[in-house]
Amino acid sequence: MANVGIVVHRGRPEAAQLANQxxxxxxxxxxxxRLPADDAATVGLEQLACPDDQLCDQLDxxxxxxxxxxxxxxxxxxxxTTVPVLGINVGHLGYLNECDPAEMESALERFFAGSFTVEExxxxxxxxxxxxxxxxxxxxxxxxxxxxxxPGHTVRMALSIGGVDFTTYAADGIIMxxxxxxxxxxxxxxxxxxxxxxxxxxxxxxxxxxxxxxGLVLAEDEEVRVEILSGRAAALLIDGQPAGELESGDxxxxxxxxxxxxxxxxxDRNFHQILKAKFGxxxx
Numbered sequence: 001m002a003n004v005g006i007v008v009h010r011g012r013p014e015a016a017q018l019a020n021q022x023x024x025x026x027x028x029x030x031x032x033x034r035l036p037a038d039d040a041a042t043v044g045l046e047q048l049a050c051p052d053d054q055l056c057d058q059l060d061x062x063x064x065x066x067x068x069x070x071x072x073x074x075x076x077x078x079x080x081t082t083v084p085v086l087g088i089n090v091g092h093l094g095y096l097n098e099c100d101p102a103e104m105e106s107a108l109e110r111f112f113a114g115s116f117t118v119e120e121x122x123x124x125x126x127x128x129x130x131x132x133x134x135x136x137x138x139x140x141x142x143x144x145x146x147x148x149x150x151p152g153h154t155v156r157m158a159l160s161i162g163g164v165d166f167t168t169y170a171a172d173g174i175i176m177x178x179x180x181x182x183x184x185x186x187x188x189x190x191x192x193x194x195x196x197x198x199x200x201x202x203x204x205x206x207x208x209x210x211x212x213x214x215g216l217v218l219a220e221d222e223e224v225r226v227e228i229l230s231g232r233a234a235a236l237l238i239d240g241q242p243a244g245e246l247e248s249g250d251x252x253x254x255x256x257x258x259x260x261x262x263x264x265x266x267x268d269r270n271f272h273q274i275l276k277a278k279f280g281x282x283x284x
Contacts, residue, residue: 001029005055005056007070008065009065009069010039016042022108034049059081062083062084064086064088068096068097071085072239075123076239080259084262086099098263118263121196122178126176126254127254128250130244139259143239144176144243145175146234148173154207155228156168156169157226158226158229159203160225161225168229170210173206174205174206176254179200193275196271197271200218201217201218203218221255226251226253227249
């Protein structure tokens, strides 16, 4: 029998209903189930609550019930392990998810029958030194970004690549993304689109006040370092979640994380065809 973790979008009633349905299905077949404590309280399954740092203990599968934001949170929770993640889309877009709610039970049947593949996606290891103190390493499936804290002002940042100074930006922010994240925030600021099968780091300044505003595609081992220079503060966000407020002298570094996200797949996903459909591209 397997141990299954369920992570739930706390603001969607349909996700709560699916969580209860999944628990009933899994427990009827003898599987163990657990949820992060806050998720369990939200969906009325307090008896299955566990601390976040114990969710992955001997875990065989993590299920994400929500949109891409819930998927990113699930990946973060299991990032120190090789646990595969099955995404059920209860969101608006759900690009990272594999199934719709109506397919959930059949997807679980296929998973436990071994009829699936695992797609590995590169993640970033994100470190920060804030106020002279190093904060714990965080993992990002999409991106880490720095953005100005005060509207109407830019933030000054020094960018180094592989330990060598590259340039200084006065900009609204800077994004450091994975190939998966290249179609997220990076895409909205016209950064380069990178196939998710690659391992690379994409760096894109946001509205820089200089002629050099191009995106950079770097090797995964070319550590990216951004230091906040004198002047205004910047907020650090990792996969959309606040991770700290940086002042002058504070630093963020990103590098390729050797442990990838492992996503459960039941069908072939052609990235280029998905991209083509998303933008409504024609053959000729």
